[in-house]
Amino acid sequence: MRHLVIIAVIFCLIQASVIFSIQIQDILPNLIILILIYTALFHGEVAMFFGFFMGLFQDCYSASTLGCNTLIYTATGYLLGKGTNYLYKDNILFQALIIFTVSIIVSFFLLLFERDLTISIFFRYTLTSSLYTTIIGMPIFLLLRKLERQLA
Numbered sequence: 001m002r003h004l005v006i007i008a009v010i011f012c013l014i015q016a017s018v019i020f021s022i023q024i025q026d027i028l029p030n031l032i033i034l035i036l037i038y039t040a041l042f043h044g045e046v047a048m049f050f051g052f053f054m055g056l057f058q059d060c061y062s063a064s065t066l067g068c069n070t071l072i073y074t075a076t077g078y079l080l081g082k083g084t085n086y087l088y089k090d091n092i093l094f095q096a097l098i099i100f101t102v103s104i105i106v107s108f109f110l111l112l113f114e115r116d117l118t119i120s121i122f123f124r125y126t127l128t129s130s131l132y133t134t135i136i137g138m139p140i141f142l143l144l145r146k147l148e149r150q151l152a
Contacts, residue, residue: 001046003151004039007144011035012054016061027128029136030103032058036073037102037137038144040080041089051077068113076106092138099137103130 011031019028032054040047055073059066107126111117
């Protein structure tokens with residue numbers, strides 16, 4: 001579990017700094033939601049605590065409404081962590097579907113709190129960023145699973 005905390009800190013630092021170098025027309029992948037989903041799928045309810053601290057970190061460095069990320073990521077970690085017992089999580093396509101769906105839901109709520117949500121903003125940012133996060137997330141999930149198996 002300790003290595004997962006280190007990876008989460010690294011992902012938060014990357015999200016806050018160098019992630020902008022891989023943006024495509026103002027669309028960025030969300031590495032924080034990736035590590036949160038991974039933690040929820042493979043480690044259960046502990047994802048709530050990851051969600052709290054990663055949301056707090058993101059609130060500290062972003063100009064969004066204070067506490068918004070913390071609330072949304074904590075709730076996401078809790079709900080997804082509780083539901084993992086009922087999910088078939090070893091299928092790579094199912095993982096992609098989970099990443100895409102959770103990313104859309106989280107982005108929707110973040111946009112709802114931070115901006116006036118319109119259909120064009122939803123399609124422009126939410127869907128494209130969720131797709132980008134899913135594409136980036138699949139190899140990251142494979143690497144994290146392989147790393148955890150080697151460290152276990």
